[in-house]
Amino acid sequence: MIVSLGLARRRVVVVGGGGVGTRRSRALVAEGADVLVVAPFASADIAAMASRGELEWRQRAVSRADIEGAWLVVAATDNPTANASITLWCEEQRTWCVNAADAEGTPARVAAQSTHGDVAIGVVSLGAADPRRAVRIRDALGRVIDEGDIDVRHVRAREGRVMLVGSGPGAEDLVTVRGMRALAEADVVVADRLGATMLLDRLSHDVEIIDVGKSPDHHPVPQHEINDLLVDRAKKGLTVVRLKGGDPFVFGRGGEEVHACVSAGVSVEVIPGITSAIAVPGLAGIPVTQRGVAATVVITSGHLGPDEATRAALAEGATVVALMAVGTMGDFMAAALDAGADPRTPVAIIECGSTPRERVTRATISDASLIADETGVKPPAVIVIGGVALDGLLASKVAATPRP
Secondary structure (H helix, E strand, C coil): CCCCCCCCCCEEEEECCCHHHHHHHHHHHHCCCEEEEECCCCCHHHHHHHHCCCCEEECCCCCHHHHCCCCEEEECCCCHHHHHHHHHHHHHCCCEEEECCCHHHCCCCCCEEEEECCEEEEECCCCCCCHHHHHHHHHHHHHHHHCCCCCCCCCCCCCCEEEEEECECCCHHHCCHHHHHHHHHCCEEEECCCCCHHHHHHCCCCCEEEECCCECCECCCCHHHHHHHHHHHHHCCCEEEEEECECCCCCCCHHHHHHHHHHCCCEEEEECCCCHHHHHHHHCCCCCCECCCECCEEEEECCCCCCHHHHHHHHHCCEEEEECCCCCHHHHHHHHHHCCCCCCCEEEEEECCCCCCCEEEEEECCCHHHHHHHHCCCCCEEEEECHHHCCCHHHHCCCCCCCC
């Protein structure tokens, strides 16, 4: 029978300070157990954990008194006779014992375990111990869960909650592992137009999908109604994923949604995403900072045009990354020139970054608006202004030069 033991604040004794004892001690500390290590000598890791007060280390040979009151004992010495004696002591006082050197000689075994959100999986061998095989199976099962290929929605009634998930810049394989796990738990997904929307195709047919996507000239669901949707579904005991493009807190109004949930007494979690402001230029070969070129990057929203911080950054030669700025590109270029920026400063316009439709348009401050019009640049696009946007910068590491 496989049983999960809650060891938080419970006394666990690890006898032995070598490799096995160190691994077990580290895992038990992470579980919140009250760990006692008994060993004449121990690894640097155990010594460091003891110095930080994360566990207690008794630097001597083990005695029967050390295991009194323990919930679990791990016999991990390099002496089979000592391990057998510890196992016998535990058997006599009915304490669970794991003999790391002889799994078949004790009634308890440590499973190869991994945690995936609020689900833990464990694999043990029946009969002769085979830890490497168990780890291989555990990892394979874990990958299936992390990739969202198993429906892990809750069946029993429970308190509803909201998870704000950043889906990244657009490519479905750029969402985080935790984001995929959240989608696999979702009863409801409230989705934007941008981001990795193809992930929705992987959901079970009975997951409610609510499209609240906005485009520059079309806002079908006002923000306050989105907030109300999240709260309403969570109040019904459902797990709600708010799937957002990029990162929820980078021009995603995620802060407003968190505030609405907190105000309504709804549990809310933020799962960060890869922001398009950094990732899209990076995928196009543009580092937003580069030694000798730019040590500062300013990320700004294009909706209201350039603010004073953006103008100052343009004047100082910092990298400026403008999101949602296709419609105000002319204002940004004019502001850069008014601030004294070199008209030859490179500009890169990256449309539909990270997707098969990605297109990169190169220009300078002086002609970016004209070239964008001529080439039909359309949102969504990320605009990068600064020396880092020079074509071929990664290969040559040269400073900005005039556009041919």
